[in-house]
Amino acid sequence: MSFNDDGPILPPHQSYREAKALTRVGLIVDYQLFTINRVRQSEQTIIDKVMNIKRLCATLIVAFGLVSPAFLSYAQDWGGLQRFAAANASLTAPAEGQPRVVLMGDSITEEWLRLRPDFFSTNGYVGRGISGQVSAQMLVRFRQDVIDLKPAVVVINAGTNDVAENQGPYSEDFALGNIISMTELARANGIAVVLTSVLPAAAFRWRPAITDAADKIAALNVRIKAYAKEQGIPYVDYYTPMVVSDPSRALNPAYSKDGVHPIVAGYQVMEPLVCEAIGIALGNCCDSAGDCDCCRK
Numbered sequence: 001m002s003f004n005d006d007g008p009i010l011p012p013h014q015s016y017r018e019a020k021a022l023t024r025v026g027l028i029v030d031y032q033l034f035t036i037n038r039v040r041q042s043e044q045t046i047i048d049k050v051m052n053i054k055r056l057c058a059t060l061i062v063a064f065g066l067v068s069p070a071f072l073s074y075a076q077d078w079g080g081l082q083r084f085a086a087a088n089a090s091l092t093a094p095a096e097g098q099p100r101v102v103l104m105g106d107s108i109t110e111e112w113l114r115l116r117p118d119f120f121s122t123n124g125y126v127g128r129g130i131s132g133q134v135s136a137q138m139l140v141r142f143r144q145d146v147i148d149l150k151p152a153v154v155v156i157n158a159g160t161n162d163v164a165e166n167q168g169p170y171s172e173d174f175a176l177g178n179i180i181s182m183t184e185l186a187r188a189n190g191i192a193v194v195l196t197s198v199l200p201a202a203a204f205r206w207r208p209a210i211t212d213a214a215d216k217i218a219a220l221n222v223r224i225k226a227y228a229k230e231q232g233i234p235y236v237d238y239y240t241p242m243v244v245s246d247p248s249r250a251l252n253p254a255y256s257k258d259g260v261h262p263i264v265a266g267y268q269v270m271e272p273l274v275c276e277a278i279g280i281a282l283g284n285c286c287d288s289a290g291d292c293d294c295c296r297k
Helices: 016-076 085-089 107-115 117-123 135-140 173-186 213-229 263-282
Strands: 002-005 006-008 100-106 125-129 153-156 192-197
Touching: 006 016, 016 192, 085 117, 117 125, 117 192, 117 263, 135 173, 153 173, 153 263, 173 192, 173 213, 192 213, 192 263
Parallel strands: 100 125, 100 153, 153 192
Antiparallel strands: 002 006
16 A cells, blocks of 8 residues: 555555555554564663663772772771780880870870870880770770770870761760770779860861861860869860960960861970879879979979
């Protein structure tokens, strides 16, 4: 059958009914062919999407293979127990008449040891600071990095990274509770404790969304100091001599380049303060600004 613009051209012998039936068959065949083509297009679309998913999965597998060792290492050692494992095992006995003192903390303590190694070695101090750690992580490793070393004194500096929310939302009660737990563990094992203030900071470059750091630090310091006084524990006030005297309550730029971590000049402010408190904890120093060897040192 042939067609023109007006429809099928009927041969002379073909009735209209026959032509109509043939037309219907032709339309059905055309529709089936159209449907088949659509199905084929859909199948190709599905195949393309599957291939895209496969390529994405392959990329993710490669990426995970590169990242997973570090990620798994962190996940399996969240508290940082392995960080000082070798150093703890090889730690030699302190010099005669020089009690061992461990400084527990975060990057502020870690950088202290790096920038002022002679201060530690001369005084028989052992630095156990891990960058980025919050008080809960310090509590996890407190036995390995403090109790098992059998020091006479531990100095605990914690709270900066809690306020910075390095491991989740900040809770003042939780941070103070971790500091108290470390204190109780130390005392239960015959270790004298020195507590310290959190250093001033108005902001954290790695947490720009936190705009009330100064308020949180000041409030936590009030509670650490009150707990230390209640328990008769020496308290080191790093905050007062290192904070700027303006509403920002930032770390004095003379003592820091980033507003959080001290430089050498900052540690030089901290050192006589902590030495005096350690002397008090050891019973070698007066607990006021007296004229004794420890205070003059």
